[in-house]
Amino acid sequence: xxxxxxxxxxxxxxxxxxxxxxxxxxxxxxxxxxxxxxxxxxxxxxxxxxxxxxxxxxxxxxxxxxxxxxxxxxxxxxxxxxxxxxxxxxxxxxxxxxxxxxxxxxxxxxxxxxxxxxxxxxxxxxxxxxxxxxxxxxxxxxxxxxxxxxxxxxxxxxxxxxxxxxxxxxxxxxxxxxxxxxxxxxxxxxxxxxxxxxxxxxxxxxxxxxxxxxxxxxxxxxxxxxxxxxxxxxxxxxxxxxxxxxxxxxxxxxxxxxxxxxxxxxxxxxxxxxxxxxxxxxxxxxxxxxxxxxxxx
Amino acid sequence: xxxxxxxxxxxxxxxxxxxxxxxxxxxxxxxxxxxxxxxxxxxxxxxxxxxxxxxxxxxxxxxxxxxxxxxxxxxxxxxxxxxxxxxxxxxxxxxxxxxxxxxxxxxxxxxxxxxxxxxxxxxxxxxxxxxxxxxxxxxxxxxxxxxxxxxxxxxxxxxxxxxxxxxxxxxxxxxxxxxxxxxxxxxxxxxxxxxxxxxxxxxxxxxxxxxxxxxxxxxxxxxxxxxxxxxxxxxxxxxxxxxxxxxxxxxxxxxxxxxxxxxxxxxxxxxxxxxxxxxxxxxxxxxxxxxxxxxxxxxxxxxxxxxxxxxxxxxxxxxxxxxxxxxxxxxxxxxxxxxxxxxxxxxxxxxxxxxxxxxxxxxxxxxxxxxxxxxxxxxxxxxxxxx
Numbered sequence: 001x002x003x004x005x006x007x008x009x010x011x012x013x014x015x016x017x018x019x020x021x022x023x024x025x026x027x028x029x030x031x032x033x034x035x036x037x038x039x040x041x042x043x044x045x046x047x048x049x050x051x052x053x054x055x056x057x058x059x060x061x062x063x064x065x066x067x068x069x070x071x072x073x074x075x076x077x078x079x080x081x082x083x084x085x086x087x088x089x090x091x092x093x094x095x096x097x098x099x100x101x102x103x104x105x106x107x108x109x110x111x112x113x114x115x116x117x118x119x120x121x122x123x124x125x126x127x128x129x130x131x132x133x134x135x136x137x138x139x140x141x142x143x144x145x146x147x148x149x150x151x152x153x154x155x156x157x158x159x160x161x162x163x164x165x166x167x168x169x170x171x172x173x174x175x176x177x178x179x180x181x182x183x184x185x186x187x188x189x190x191x192x193x194x195x196x197x198x199x200x201x202x203x204x205x206x207x208x209x210x211x212x213x214x215x216x217x218x219x220x221x222x223x224x225x226x227x228x229x230x231x232x233x234x235x236x237x238x239x240x241x242x243x244x245x246x247x248x249x250x251x252x253x254x255x256x257x258x259x260x261x262x263x264x265x266x267x268x269x270x271x272x273x274x275x276x277x278x279x280x281x282x283x284x285x286x287x288x289x290x291x292x293x294x295x296x297x
Numbered sequence: 298x299x300x301x302x303x304x305x306x307x308x309x310x311x312x313x314x315x316x317x318x319x320x321x322x323x324x325x326x327x328x329x330x331x332x333x334x335x336x337x338x339x340x341x342x343x344x345x346x347x348x349x350x351x352x353x354x355x356x357x358x359x360x361x362x363x364x365x366x367x368x369x370x371x372x373x374x375x376x377x378x379x380x381x382x383x384x385x386x387x388x389x390x391x392x393x394x395x396x397x398x399x400x401x402x403x404x405x406x407x408x409x410x411x412x413x414x415x416x417x418x419x420x421x422x423x424x425x426x427x428x429x430x431x432x433x434x435x436x437x438x439x440x441x442x443x444x445x446x447x448x449x450x451x452x453x454x455x456x457x458x459x460x461x462x463x464x465x466x467x468x469x470x471x472x473x474x475x476x477x478x479x480x481x482x483x484x485x486x487x488x489x490x491x492x493x494x495x496x497x498x499x500x501x502x503x504x505x506x507x508x509x510x511x512x513x514x515x516x517x518x519x520x521x522x523x524x525x526x527x528x529x530x531x532x533x534x535x536x537x538x539x540x541x542x543x544x545x546x547x548x549x550x551x552x553x554x555x556x557x558x559x560x561x562x563x564x565x566x567x568x569x570x571x572x573x574x575x576x577x578x579x580x581x582x583x584x585x586x587x588x589x590x591x592x593x594x595x596x597x598x599x600x601x602x603x604x605x606x607x608x609x610x611x612x613x614x615x616x617x618x619x620x621x622x623x624x625x626x627x628x629x630x631x632x633x634x635x636x637x638x639x640x641x642x643x644x645x646x647x648x649x650x651x652x653x654x655x656x657x658x659x660x661x662x663x664x665x666x667x668x669x670x671x672x673x674x675x676x677x678x679x680x681x682x683x684x
């Protein structure tokens with residue numbers, strides 16, 4: 001459905017690209033978790049999808065048509081829920097939905113939007129008086145008014161309580177199950193693990209990784225805490241084992257299906273010293289943010 | 298409801314719930330009109346009959362007594378001359394003392410110029426210039442009339458008698474129809490109406506920056522609402538606000554000011570089409586200014602500072618705070634560059650000089666042109682800021 005082909009963008013006056021040769025695919029019903037540190041290019045990519053930035057290089061296609069042309073013909077097909085509370089605080093919840101509903105030609109869907117967001121009891125409260133979680137739900141409800149096919153959520157759970165976070169995540173999952181394609185940017189890695197079906201990671205404008213969530217979960221990791229600082233350089237002494245991360249007494253290794261974790265642990269203790277504890281299991285997104293030890297300077 | 302209608306409705310709801318904005322847009326200009334009209338009343342019609350004054354006559358002649366009687370009739374009763382009148386003048390406890398020298402009547406009745414003045418006006422240093430000038434003119438006129446009568450009597454060998462005032466000989470006709478004399482209300486109602494109407498520029502720029510920071514403008518773009526529609530949705534409600542402001546300010550001048558003891562503002566004989574034309578043109582200029590400032594500034598703090606500052610500067614230069622006729626020539630030339638001055642002149646052409654569409658059109662065209670240029674520049678910058 002969505003195809004981003006070699007997308008590149010440089011802000012006026014900038015020395016480096018904010019986005020460089022980004023190629024991504026997204027199918028209906030998929031939730032793409034878009035990860036990356038601050039300044040990685042997530043918001044720039046979201047702004048392109050939201051129609052806020054012109055395309056300099058590459059292209060964005062929706063069902064084979066340029067996104068800009070799709071937006072001109074049917075602006076409701078793509079909705080952006082920005083990180084900021086992009087609604088009017090002086091208006092009530094219902095007045096906000098009425099206003100944006102009229103803008104997307106979906107005034108009749110306001111009662112449904114109120115119910116879906118769990119905001120019926122707060123319909124006549126001013127938006128500025130809502131809690132952080134309630135504001136996030138209103139932000140999402142406004143984005144969904146036009147029943148878009150592609151939804152871009154930029155940090156949708158920032159500053160919300162666990163109850164509202166759970167409501168939002170459940171709602172996003174339900175939307176995807178109904179066939180909506182969702183791009184979900186967040187700093188909360190555990191949250192992305194829960195909700196995303198695929199993960200893409202941006203770093204300094206480059207796409208560093210793009211993989212199905214199941215494939216990432218299938219990676220076996222062995223985390224070891226040594227009793228004392230390592231007696232030798234872990235990267236050199238453990239080769240050809242794949243050392244993902246090493247910091248002081250803490251080591252993280254990615255194992256293959258053929259590796260016996262206890263045999264690997266025995267070898268680690270033999271060359272680096274005794275271990276205090278260890279853990280063996282599937283991969284977590286947290287490790288995506290740590291480059292492999294051999295890649296670090 | 299159309300997109301434009303939905304956004305305009307939102308603007309009006311938000312404005313009606315913003316008590317600070319309502320106070321700035323409606324209450325502040327009303328307060329300015331009332332306070333400035335009352336405070337500046339004497340600037341336009343200096344009241345000489347309420348000044349505290351005393352007469353110090355060292356001449357007991359009939360001519361001196363006639364002058365004193367005439368002075369009391371025109372300038373109100375004098376107080377008893379205190380012995381320390383000079384220090385009282387210096388302290389501002391007296392406004393002026395009129396002193397007639399011992400040789401007053403003799404000098405006045407003789408041909409030629411006396412070696413020294415025979416009538417002195419001792420004034421409080423704080424007495425305003427207009428009042429002092431009128432006192433001097435009154436004294437000059439009274440002495441001239443008295444001297445002329447004495448010289449004529451001397452030539453004819455008769456004693457001076459009868460009314461010696463020259464005033465019945467003088468009449469004033471103003472060019473064009475003008476039902477009211479110039480007053481502070483006449484100046485202040487149009488002046489502060491213009492100031493209040495231009496204050497929407499501060500409200501608009503603050504609003505636009507706030508919505509840009511909150512991401513709502515970006516969301517509207519994402520929903521396919523064009524920047525032009527966004528600007529129009531702000532411009533039209535605030536033009537309606539300008540219309541309400543104009544009606545309110547004029548009503549204050551007409552109905553409230555007389556109740557407060559000031560001269561009333563009259564709209565009798567005013568051309569309503571010309572008035573609507575000028576008010577609409579002022580609105581285009583003020584809204585255009587607001588949208589241009591909104592596109593130029595980057596932060597809420599800048600918007601809250603730059604727009605009011607621009608308003609105050611335009612008002613100071615444009616004859617709102619100080620009437621242009623009180624300015625030196627160079628400042629009057631500078632005033633003609635201020636859109637607020639065009640607005641004021643346009644209003645005065647209609648409400649004071651009873652001009653019609655033809656008289657209002659030059660000012661209205663200038664304001665509309667300025668407003669449209671500001672709108673076009675603002676829209677271009679606005680588009681750039683949104684991306």
